[in-house]
Amino acid sequence: MVKLAEWRGKEVFRKYGIPLPQGAVARSPEEADSLVATGQVPLPCVIKAQVLAGGRGKGGAVQFANSRDEARAAAASILGLEFKGERVRELLLEEKLPIARELYLALTLDRAARMPILIASAHGGVEIESVEDREIDRQAVHPFPGLTGYEKRRAAKVLGLSGAPAKALDRLLEALWRVFVEEDAELVEINPLAVVGAGLVALDAKVIVEDDATFRHPEYAEIRDDRTPLEEIAREKEIAFVQLDGNIGVIANGAGLTMATLDVLKEFGGRPGVFLDLGGTDDPKKVTEAFLLMAQAKPTAVFLNIFGGVTKCDTVAKGLVEAMGQVPKADRFPLVARIRGNNEKEGIEILRAAGITSVPSLKESAQSVVRAAGGSA
Ligand code: GDP
Numbered sequence: 017m018v019k020l021a022e023w024r025g026k027e028v029f030r031k032y033g034i035p036l037p038q039g040a041v042a043r044s045p046e047e048a049d050s051l052v053a054t055g056q057v058p059l060p061c062v063i064k065a066q067v068l069a070g071g072r073g074k075g076g077a078v079q080f081a082n083s084r085d086e087a088r089a090a091a092a093s094i095l096g097l098e099f100k101g102e103r104v105r106e107l108l109l110e111e112k113l114p115i116a117r118e119l120y121l122a123l124t125l126d127r128a129a130r131m132p133i134l135i136a137s138a139h140g141g142v143e144i145e146s147v148e149d150r151e152i153d154r155q156a157v158h159p160f161p162g163l164t165g166y167e168k169r170r171a172a173k174v175l176g177l178s179g180a181p182a183k184a185l186d187r188l189l190e191a192l193w194r195v196f197v198e199e200d201a202e203l204v205e206i207n208p209l210a211v212v213g214a215g216l217v218a219l220d221a222k223v224i225v226e227d228d229a230t231f232r233h234p235e236y237a238e239i240r241d242d243r244t245p246l247e248e249i250a251r252e253k254e255i256a257f258v259q260l261d262g263n264i265g266v267i268a269n270g271a272g273l274t275m276a277t278l279d280v281l282k283e284f285g286g287r288p289g290v291f292l293d294l295g296g297t298d299d300p301k302k303v304t305e306a307f308l309l310m311a312q313a314k315p316t317a318v319f320l321n322i323f324g325g326v327t328k329c330d331t332v333a334k335g336l337v338e339a340m341g342q343v344p345k346a347d348r349f350p351l352v353a354r355i356r357g358n359n360e361k362e363g364i365e366i367l368r369a370a371g372i373t374s375v376p377s378l379k380e381s382a383q384s385v386v387r388a389a390g391g392s393a
Pocket residue numbers: 037062064069070071072073074078111112113114115118140141142207208219220221
């Protein structure tokens with residue numbers, strides 16, 4: 017999944033002729049100041065944090081300025097902010113347009129219908145998840161003819177547009193469809209699409225490019241994706257490590273068991289915060305390395321759920337005990353282990369010697385870790 021920052025998404029939009037506010041990117045308050053001073057960004061203007069998370073409007077990461085001084089101050093206050101865990105390094109400055117209405121428009125894939133889908137709502141400018149379902153119109157779009165007059169007319173009706181703005185929507189939808197197809201997007205979203213005078217302007221842009229198509233788009237190769245710093249380290253060490261929102265660490269082996277373990281924890285009211293898939297490692301050093309990485313994510317409790325196959329239970333136990341010894345006292349956390357399969361007895365013995373009990377039942381072990389993490393089980 018290659019998620020483009022707003023300004024990159026808008027650059028793509030511009031290529032296809034989608035109407036946009038006049039604007040430019042700044043990476044320091046000085047740069048922001050000079051964009052305004054030179055008129056590259058007209059006043060009044062909007063200053064927007066270029067982070068991948070949504071909800072910037074509500075979160076103070078979108079600000080308005082009426083003067084050069086205000087623009088500079090806003091830029092200084094947003095740059096360096098941490099917005100939903102992401103440091104703000106870039107700003108987009110744009111002219112502030114007088115908007116009459118905020119609409120929502122998106123093209124994405126409906127995996128159940130196995131078709132692209134056009135989503136439209138007259139309630140734009142807020143997260144689509146918070147819009148009532150009956151206020152959202154969804155139309156499957158057959159990929160061969162693409163968007164036809166029928167879908168466009170229905171969208172215009174849903175959005176309450178007629179006359180010149182409806183014509184503008186026609187052209188915009190044609191362009192949006194081309195972005196979706198030619199850029200191999202899995203999502204293109206304009207929220208809000210603003211009614212400005214008799215025209216329409218894309219005030220925001222969200223473009224996500226399908227991973228499997230990245231070979232067709234070398235231009236996106238450089239773009240940083242949404243890996244966290246720890247995930248980046250893990251990637252270099254070839255460890256499958258993913259951070260989530262919760263507080264329980266999960267160490268399992270194989271994608272299937274790892275996913276099932278996350279599901280079981282959720283079932284018992286736990287919130288997985290990070291998971292690590294040991295895969296088919298048979299090297300205790302690698303297990304130690306992976307475990308130390310997990311410790312850096314500071315989980316409240318950790319659930320080790322291993323089925324010994326290629327990765328033998330005693331290998332994991334050795335690596336684990338070794339790693340536990342290296343974790344600083346202040347960073348230690350309760351650990352619940354469940355190891356079954358190849359060399360189970362040896363593994364359990366190694367753990368026992370280090371004071372860790374293996375709980376054979378999946379249910380009991382999962383409940384016990386959820387309790388240790390302060391959850392509800
Ligand atoms: P998001 O909250 O992260 O999706 O950020 P958006 O780019 O959607 O901006 C949030 C809100 O800022 C929009 O819904 C608009 O209400 C407002 N906004 C952004 N650009 C303009 C503009 O040019 N004029 C006006 N009046 N409001 C704007």
